[in-house]
Amino acid sequence: MARAQGARAQMALAFETSYGTPPAGGFTKMPFASTTLGSEQPLLNSELLGYGRDPLAPIKDAVTADGNVVVPIDAAAFGFWLKAAFGAPVSTGAAPGTFTHEFRSGAWSLPSMSIETGMPEVPRYAMYSGCVLDSLSWQMQRSGLLTATASLVAQGEAIASTSAAGSLADLELQRFGHFNGAITRNGQPLGNIISAEITYANNLDRVETIRSDGRIDGADPSIAALTGKIEVRFADQVLVNQAIAGDPCALTFAYVLPSGESFTFTAHAVYLPRPRIEIPGPQGIQATFDWQAARDATLGRMCTAMLVNDIEEY
Template identity: 80%
Template sequence: MARAQGARAQMALAFETTYGTPPVSGFTKMPFASTSLGSEQPLLNSELLGYGRDPLAPIKDAVTADGDVVVPIDAEAFGFWLKAAFGDPTTAGAAAPWTHEFQSGSWVLPSMSIETGMPEVPRFAMYSGCVLDQLSWQVQRPGLLTATARLVAQGETIATLSGAGSPAELALQRFGHFNGAISRNGSALGNVVSAEITYANNLDRIETIRSDGKIDGADPSIAALTGRIEVRFADSTLVAQAINGDPCEISFSYVLPSGESFTFTVHAVYLPRPRIEISGPQGVQATFDWQAAKAASHARMCTATLINDIEVY
């Protein structure tokens, strides 16, 4: 008997025309490292008395479908997750390479249908009505460059055959940490040890009463963009900014030798005043838990720019 193995798992994604309705075609095979996307329905213990010490049968509670997907930050497939986070991009170019600009602030986010498959069982789980709640990643010197997408779904449908058909495949061109650079107000920001970026749509689940126990949707509320920068304490530039309370623009960029690039620009970063500790004979480091806000000059909080050979997302 065949047993499920993660090495044979697969994932396909397509954007929906109608929320909660998987499209019949248009799926794309997505690279991923792991996923906790799933549906669960807890049981409620009976509170009734008068039937002895043994409890009565439990009652089913509401269905919850959500989870995380860990994906590589690459030149092509990552654009689908950026579209899920920010909405449709503005695409420029008469021919490849194309420049896709994703901007924060949109009140309309697309929903997706995501199928995870284990063909050896066989088990194919279709999650419809998936809306991206949070997208986060880390910037560091070693290791693999991946992002975590947190999703809220409407429901799960299990089948023995794939509902995604034969999904289209993309060329995998991964960015690495060694392709990365960080700049502040257009100049390279030195002495950075590590950084974290978290963009959250702060979805509001519409939990109306339905016979199937599913939600009616997930609406975005006030977005949040936060993170952390850890630097070797070499000068007082960032500390002075924190004390003065002035914002700065910080960009995180990755460029491949073949020309593909990804740039994430936070237009107004506010830094808290950090505690500078001398904990021993080694180098002194400072940690800034930063927050972003809407910048008056750009009328938005952040911009993600992806340059690749994909014409339309």
């Protein structure tokens, strides 16, 4: 008897034309490291009395479908997650050649996706329809594997023994690494950074209407949030002075491959809190800034993500 193995698992993604309705085609095979995407329906214990000490049968509660997907930050497939986070990009370039995709925050509506996870050896194929991206986060550090976590809210799950996505070709994987990363502040390199965290959240509001199938009616974006943390080796007063003054700065987190592909994420108006500077011992002094971004009055948006690759459109 075949047993499910994570090494054989697969994932396919397609954007929906109508929320909650999986498209007939157009799926793309996606690289991923792990996923908790799933659907659950808890049971409610009976509260009724008068039938003895043994309880009556439980009843089913509403369906909840959500979870996280850990994906590599690469030059091609990561664009699908950026589109889910910000909406369709403004793309420039001519085929064949290099294309620049600019994703901007502030869109009033977000695209929904159908995501299929498959375990071919069982076989079990789960189609999650109405997937909307709630948040996208990643870390920058000196070494290790560079991944991002996409948190999703879905409408429901459908199980089948065959794949609805069909047989798909692999995307060419051109993965960024921590070695390719750099951070700038107002266009100038920002030194002494130990690590950085970035989280963009759409803060989805689930539309929990009364339905016979127990599913939600949608997931609407509310006020977005862009937050993070930078840990620095304390060497100068630049960031502390900015925090005391209360002035914003632009922080850019960028990755560039030698072949020319790049991913650049810019928070246009970042505000820093005044940190506590401690001396814990004889080692180097470090300071942590839990920053948050806001809408830049000049550009009219909070952040911009730029992806340069050979993909014509998303």
